[in-house]
Amino acid sequence: MIRSDFNAIYVIVARELIKFVREKGRLISTLARPLVWLFLVGGGMSKMVSPDMGVPYIQFIFPGIIGMTILFSSIFSSISIIWDKEFGFMKEMLAAPVSRFSIVVGKALSGTAVSTIQALVILLLFPVIGLKLGIIQILFILCISIILSFCLSALGILIATFYENFESFSVIMNFIVMPMFFLSGAMYPVRLLPPVLGIFTRINPLTYGIDALKYMVLPEKKLLTQDFPLGLDISVIAVTSVIFVVIAANVFERRK
Amino acid sequence: MSIITVENLTKKFGPIAAVDGISFGVEKGSIFGFLGPNGAGKTTTINILCTLLSLTSGKALIDGHDCMKESSEVRKKIGIVFQDNTLDKELTAYENLLFHSYLYNVPKNDRKPRIEDALNFVGLYERSNEPVKRFSGGMKRRLEVARSIVHQPKVLFLDEPTLGLDPQSRTSLWEFISKLPEKHGVTIFMTTHYMEEAEICNKIAIIDKGKIIAQGSPEDLKKMVGGDVIYLKTKDNRKAIKDIKEALNLDAEEQDGEIYLSAARGDACIPTLIQTLADMVISVRLQRPTLNDVFLKLTGKAIRPEAVSGGNEIKEAIRSYRRKFDK
Numbered sequence: 066m067i068r069s070d071f072n073a074i075y076v077i078v079a080r081e082l083i084k085f086v087r088e089k090g091r092l093i094s095t096l097a098r099p100l101v102w103l104f105l106v107g108g109g110m111s112k113m114v115s116p117d118m119g120v121p122y123i124q125f126i127f128p129g130i131i132g133m134t135i136l137f138s139s140i141f142s143s144i145s146i147i148w149d150k151e152f153g154f155m156k157e158m159l160a161a162p163v164s165r166f167s168i169v170v171g172k173a174l175s176g177t178a179v180s181t182i183q184a185l186v187i188l189l190l191f192p193v194i195g196l197k198l199g200i201i202q203i204l205f206i207l208c209i210s211i212i213l214s215f216c217l218s219a220l221g222i223l224i225a226t227f228y229e230n231f232e233s234f235s236v237i238m239n240f241i242v243m244p245m246f247f248l249s250g251a252m253y254p255v256r257l258l259p260p261v262l263g264i265f266t267r268i269n270p271l272t273y274g275i276d277a278l279k280y281m282v283l284p285e286k287k288l289l290t291q292d293f294p295l296g297l298d299i300s301v302i303a304v305t306s307v308i309f310v311v312i313a314a315n316v317f318e319r320r321k
Numbered sequence: 322m323s324i325i326t327v328e329n330l331t332k333k334f335g336p337i338a339a340v341d342g343i344s345f346g347v348e349k350g351s352i353f354g355f356l357g358p359n360g361a362g363k364t365t366t367i368n369i370l371c372t373l374l375s376l377t378s379g380k381a382l383i384d385g386h387d388c389m390k391e392s393s394e395v396r397k398k399i400g401i402v403f404q405d406n407t408l409d410k411e412l413t414a415y416e417n418l419l420f421h422s423y424l425y426n427v428p429k430n431d432r433k434p435r436i437e438d439a440l441n442f443v444g445l446y447e448r449s450n451e452p453v454k455r456f457s458g459g460m461k462r463r464l465e466v467a468r469s470i471v472h473q474p475k476v477l478f479l480d481e482p483t484l485g486l487d488p489q490s491r492t493s494l495w496e497f498i499s500k501l502p503e504k505h506g507v508t509i510f511m512t513t514h515y516m517e518e519a520e521i522c523n524k525i526a527i528i529d530k531g532k533i534i535a536q537g538s539p540e541d542l543k544k545m546v547g548g549d550v551i552y553l554k555t556k557d558n559r560k561a562i563k564d565i566k567e568a569l570n571l572d573a574e575e576q577d578g579e580i581y582l583s584a585a586r587g588d589a590c591i592p593t594l595i596q597t598l599a600d601m602v603i604s605v606r607l608q609r610p611t612l613n614d615v616f617l618k619l620t621g622k623a624i625r626p627e628a629v630s631g632g633n634e635i636k637e638a639i640r641s642y643r644r645k646f647d648k
Contacts, residue, residue, distance in 0.1 A: 072424070156373070160371055
């Protein structure tokens, strides 16, 4: 990697973080969604649903809620590419003597940074819902959050490359983001789903991320929470990340 | 020596040729104007030269580098002020330029002084640390010009730089732009459809429907529509016409109590005229052809500087819409 690419990646991430810090409302508003789901949905459902092995429902969905935080904030952060296109700032980046690859990686790392910060805020709520996590567990959860954030940010960029304007926003929300969330095992174990839907969960990278998070959050309840081996989870996330970045960089490279 | 060379450049979008076999060269250190109505192919040409669009056929070279094959070399050598605003409005003026200097790999120790120089040059140094969203349209444009010179490009592209600005901002922007070649040694390639703005160019190409229909210096182009016209009011028009014919061998005619004659260089002609007619002259005025007359003559229609598109307002609306969605 040459120096100019490194500079470009650095400055793209820096820009995103500066804006993230300045728009204080953004942090609060993006954290509101997982909080509502965790306490209003999770808390309410706990009275009705009781998974086996004595895990309260609110604890069962906790890894899923971390995954949700990462999903929404990564995809939204990447979709800022569409706003950049709309408001012209993208041209400033595309006309610069930097490789398209570094623009894509820079954008993906911006999403990673922003999402990981938010995931960490949600993660630190664990004592409130009665979970006990050791420092090692927290570090591992953080590591998984980082690679999952990168993967989903890269996916967001790939989605954004196909849209030219913001009107597609609700399409992306309703047909990509929400189904990805529900078909990820966040709210219920994947193996309970009918086989047809099971296929969708298996091609959903978020499933593997949440699976790995479940493993870390509730390690002694593996039978209940784990659908895939941890090694598979991490490999799937890593491989899909690379695929998303490469395709997105290629789409960017194409000149009309 | 030509720093931009374009040969037989064609760009087709499907069956439609937006740019149709144009050729021109731009001298180093000069100001080159690309003139034409909206949709003539100006922005398409700029986008090809800036390596943002591919070309269908022909050749485009900047400083000896092929715009298609050596895009990263070309990008290092050019600066661009796009038609639409491309600043990040949430960032400050300084931050926008800093972002740019990282993207263009400006050496670490040069970043601060160059950014400060550029901000000084366009008179925005005092407002370095203000977010761009508080800037007026004219200030944003000036900031974009400042940004485009931070990495010391060899060629600067300005696509309709004054579009949507009020007359005062336009004048002050041109002051900065016209100083650039001398001060920073750049070659300027600009497009505009304001004919009077093209007067500062050393060379102009007039483009219509994807084809260059004339090129040359503003003076050359104006000669195409004939020379200047001098209007005179005299105490005795008939005698004046006769005297002019005898002394200068120029044909003057009378219309509405005024006599008029055309001359290649009207300004140089006036002193002799007044000497010839002595104290018969009551008033003199000189009318010079404008580039608009040239365009009118070549295409049979005038370039109308149309009202600013509602684009910016729409974009602002989108922005607030977006904010709502984010929350």
